[in-house]
Amino acid sequence: MTSRESGRVKDAEKRRVLDDAARKRRARKAIEALEQDNFHEDPHADLVMSKKVPKFADSNEKPTRKKKAKSAEYYKMRFRKTFAQLVEEDASFRPDPPNYLSAQVPPSKFPDRHFCAVCGFPSNYTCIPCGARYCCVRCLGTHLDTRCLKWTA
Amino acid sequence: MSESSCYILDNGAYTAKAGFSTMEPKVVPNCIMKAKSERRRPFVGSQIEECRDASGLFYILPFQKGFLVNWDTQKTIWDFIFSKECCPVNFSETPLIITEPIYNFSSIQEAITEIFFEEYECQSLLRINATDLAEYHYRKTHNNECTVVVDSGYSYTYIVPYIKGKKYKEGIRRIDVGGKVLTNHLKEILSYRQLNVMEESYVINQAKEDSCFVSQDFMADMEIARRKGSSNTIVKDYVLPDYTTIRRGYLRDIVKPDEDLEQQTLRLNNERFSIPELLFRPSDVGIPQMGIPEAIMHSIEGCPEENKESLLENIVLYGGNTLFPGFRDRVFNEVRAFALDHFEVNVTLGENPVTYAWEGGKLMFRDPDFYSFCMTREEYEEEGKALAFERFDI
Numbered sequence: 019m020t021s022r023e024s025g026r027v028k029d030a031e032k033r034r035v036l037d038d039a040a041r042k043r044r045a046r047k048a049i050e051a052l053e054q055d056n057f058h059e060d061p062h063a064d065l066v067m068s069k070k071v072p073k074f075a076d077s078n079e080k081p082t083r084k085k086k087a088k089s090a091e092y093y094k095m096r097f098r099k100t101f102a103q104l105v106e107e108d109a110s111f112r113p114d115p116p117n118y119l120s121a122q123v124p125p126s127k128f129p130d131r132h133f134c135a136v137c138g139f140p141s142n143y144t145c146i147p148c149g150a151r152y153c154c155v156r157c158l159g160t161h162l163d164t165r166c167l168k169w170t171a
Numbered sequence: 172m173s174e175s176s177c178y179i180l181d182n183g184a185y186t187a188k189a190g191f192s193t194m195e196p197k198v199v200p201n202c203i204m205k206a207k208s209e210r211r212r213p214f215v216g217s218q219i220e221e222c223r224d225a226s227g228l229f230y231i232l233p234f235q236k237g238f239l240v241n242w243d244t245q246k247t248i249w250d251f252i253f254s255k256e257c258c259p260v261n262f263s264e265t266p267l268i269i270t271e272p273i274y275n276f277s278s279i280q281e282a283i284t285e286i287f288f289e290e291y292e293c294q295s296l297l298r299i300n301a302t303d304l305a306e307y308h309y310r311k312t313h314n315n316e317c318t319v320v321v322d323s324g325y326s327y328t329y330i331v332p333y334i335k336g337k338k339y340k341e342g343i344r345r346i347d348v349g350g351k352v353l354t355n356h357l358k359e360i361l362s363y364r365q366l367n368v369m370e371e372s373y374v375i376n377q378a379k380e381d382s383c384f385v386s387q388d389f390m391a392d393m394e395i396a397r398r399k400g401s402s403n404t405i406v407k408d409y410v411l412p413d414y415t416t417i418r419r420g421y422l423r424d425i426v427k428p429d430e431d432l433e434q435q436t437l438r439l440n441n442e443r444f445s446i447p448e449l450l451f452r453p454s455d456v457g458i459p460q461m462g463i464p465e466a467i468m469h470s471i472e473g474c475p476e477e478n479k480e481s482l483l484e485n486i487v488l489y490g491g492n493t494l495f496p497g498f499r500d501r502v503f504n505e506v507r508a509f510a511l512d513h514f515e516v517n518v519t520l521g522e523n524p525v526t527y528a529w530e531g532g533k534l535m536f537r538d539p540d541f542y543s544f545c546m547t548r549e550e551y552e553e554e555g556k557a558l559a560f561e562r563f564d565i
């Protein structure tokens with residue numbers, strides 16, 4: 019990239035302001051990230067794992083079970099349902115409140131508080147391009163250099 | 172047909188508490204973990220104690236958003252829990268109490284009924300909410316009329332009012348903040364501010380447990396955390412485990428640069444109290460919901476007028492998050508401030524908050540009517556799963 023071009027890109031960056039939809043998308047993604055169990059891939063994903071379930075010593079001295087125990091895989095297939103399916107099902111099982119959905123608490127009556135996206139201390143200022151909060155010039159500089167518009171969400 | 176003991180499985184989304192009513196419960200991670208350092212095998216439940224290097228652990232959890240959805244994972248962990256390696260049991264001889272989340276979905280309820288009667292050949296089964304066991308525990312030790320049970324766990328915080336031992340469903344409230352949100356938020360801010368720990372849920376969860384506290388005056392603590400030098404009594408370093416000499420991290424005072432001990436540390440300052448603060452102000456991370464004390468009041472507001480007094484007098488807290496220092500006091504102070512002056516307010520931290528519900532199961536087994544709460548294998552065979560929906564109020 020020539021210096022003239024990169025200069026133009028920089029100017030464009032300066033003028034860019036995230037619209038409301040993009041800000042909402044970012045906020046939603048941040049909340050979704052708080053729900054995740056892992057942020058990396060299965061470290062054994064490249065291994066050819068044997069399908070066999072780990073065998074644990076039987077609970078009884080001599081096996082009293084007449085029938086053969088079913089595998090974990092069997093129950094995975096037998097009861098397979100996603101969270102979304104289960105919520106949908108619940109709407110017909112418990113159609114009227116009180117139910118799972120109605121139990122969620124409403125928003126707080128207290129006003130939202132704002133914290134600096136960089137250092138976590140209370141903040142009084144809002145970044146114009148992206149709407150993030152900051153507390154001082156130094157934190158604003160860090161924010162512009164690291165996140166601000168550099169994230170695509 | 173009464174046995175001398177029963178088996179209690181408080182099947183939480185992060186830890187399962189399991190054991191016979193005559194013994195102490197075992198707290199078992201309800202997950203399968205894979206380690207980068209050990210490629211030979213996954214670690215099931217408490218096998219993780221055998222893992223030499225717990226950095227970069229990968230979690231496989233049976234629960235998603237607080238509900239049991241990954242059955243192969245759960246079956247593998249249950250097989251481990253019921254085996255000699257953990258806490259062996261023969262359900263054809265021993266009644267089972269198993270806990271389920273509030274408003275557990277109907278097909279998950281059916282699946283649990285099926286798996287315990289058919290796979291584990293259970294003779295007597297009692298499926299129940301963990302909060303029911305906690306309420307029973309509290310009521311048997313306080314002889315009170317009404318109780319507000321606050322269960323602050325891994326996926327959610329639930330507030331469940333009970334009137335004369337019965338759940339009052341109109342008053343049930345759920346906050347979508349639990350231990351997982353706190354650990355993930357701590358990981359996120361530390362990774363941005365200091366060191367990439369996004370893959371270290373296990374270690375950062377321990378750092379959270381070892382370092383965080385609930386502030387009694389949030390803005391005042393923010394001011395203390397701003398101070399430089401020894402007047403900042405909040406700032407500490409968390410020494411990270413290296414799995415050679417340090418197996419679990421720990422909190423220590425900050426040292427001057429010249430006495431650097433060559434350990435890898437994370438500097439924790441306002442993080443120490445702004446993380447548990449999310450339980451009190453979910454909106455701090457953009458979750459548009461009430462915090463715990465406000466939700467307790469909202470729950471009680473949804474209950475009959477004549478029970479409000481007794482409810483405010485009997486608020487009991489349990490679950491992993493209630494272990495943060497200052498948790499009870501903060502709940503008490505805020506509820507006290509919200510409630511009308513002429514009402515008395517009592518907030519109790521359940522003794523051993525992690526196993527408080529499990530211990531309730533132990534007391535419930537001694538209830539003279541215990542067997543009438545259960546469903547037997549014969550009943551299951553004759554009347555099927557429909558009877559379970561009638562008998563168990565989940």
Ligand SMILES: [Zn+2]
Binds near residue numbers: 135152153154157
């Ligand atoms: Zn700042």
Ligand SMILES: [Zn+2]
Binds near residue numbers: 146147165166167
């Ligand atoms: Zn910005």
